Amino acid sequence: MQLTVLYFAWLRERIGLPRETVETNAATVADLVAELIARDEGHALAFADLASLRVALDQQLAGFDSPLTGVREVAFFPPMTGG
Amino acid sequence: MRLSVQEAAFDAGAEANAFTAGLSRAGAVVTxxxxxxxxxxxxxxxxIExxxxxxxxxxxxxMAEAVARWNLEDALVIHRHGRLAANxxxxxxxxxxxxxxEAFAAAEFLMDYLKSRAPFWKKEIRPDGADWVAARDTDEQALRRW
Structure with missing residues (x-):
């Protein structure tokens, strides 16, 4: 399946991209992260501490164990600082 | 109910007046x-990204949750993004x-949720560098009272 993967804030800066298209068979978010980490050092550094990251699937907050079935857009970002 | 996510500045007084002008049954407005x-x-x-x-x-x-939970007559949220200056x-x-x-509780609820559940990220630019603002544990704890 083809996924659009988005990055925000310092995660975007570390990876050096705001978004990328990924062809993957990953079953869960954690599987996708493992594939991204294997890509290069930038990704590995960005995903070094998953506890400091959040994930949204099709613009809804989700967990790293969530399945990717039917998902089209995955976003990774640090904890939000609105208000 | 009105939401505006915008780059432009806003006039809080004018917004409050416009919000109030549309009300017919509310005895309380909190801004x-x-x-x-x-x-x-x-x-x-x-x-702000x-x-x-x-x-x-x-x-x-x-906002829909706040309106339903506190039976609000109306609600407004404006949130800016882009480059802002002090004050x-x-x-x-x-x-x-x-x-x-109800108006006070709903406003606090909205603020607590906007802090930790709306996808905004703040970066402080200073003469000696730039830093992403870290989320605070107290902001996350504030959600638990709701």
Whole structure:
């Protein structure tokens, strides 16, 4: 399946991209992260501490164990600082 | 119910008046305006990044929950993104209810959720560098009271 993967804030800066298209068979978010980490050092550094990251699937907050079935857009970002 | 996610500045007084003018049954209106803090007087700018699409969806869901839970007559959220200067208004919340307890509670609920559940990220730009603002544990804890 083809996924659009988005990055925000310092995660975007570390990876050096705001978004990328990924062809993957990953079953869960954690599987996708493992594939991204294997890509290069930038990704590995960005995903070094998953506890400091959040994930949204099709613009809804989700967990790293969530399945990717039917998902089209995955976003990774640090904890939000609105208000 | 109105939500505006915008780059442009807003006039909190004019927004409060327009919000109030549309009300017919509310005995209580609470407004809150958040401004860019300049701790130490060295802030050159604050950059606010957001996730277009999810921002609107997340805030709309939070507002709908507040309206239903406190039986609000109306609610308003304005949140800016882009490059802001010290003391600029960042965001505004207004709630209207028949009585004040509901209006105050709903405004606090909206603020607590906007802090930790709306996809915005703040970056402080200073003469000696730039830092992403870290989320605070106290903001996350504030959600538990709801």
């Amino acid at each position: 809150f305006t958040g401004r860019v803090r300049d701790n130490g007087g060295t802030l050159a700018a604050m950059e 957001h996730y277009p699409g999810m921002t609107e969806r997340a805030i709309t869901a939070i 600029d208004p960042i965001m505004m919340v207004a709630t209207a209810a028949v009585h004040r307890a």
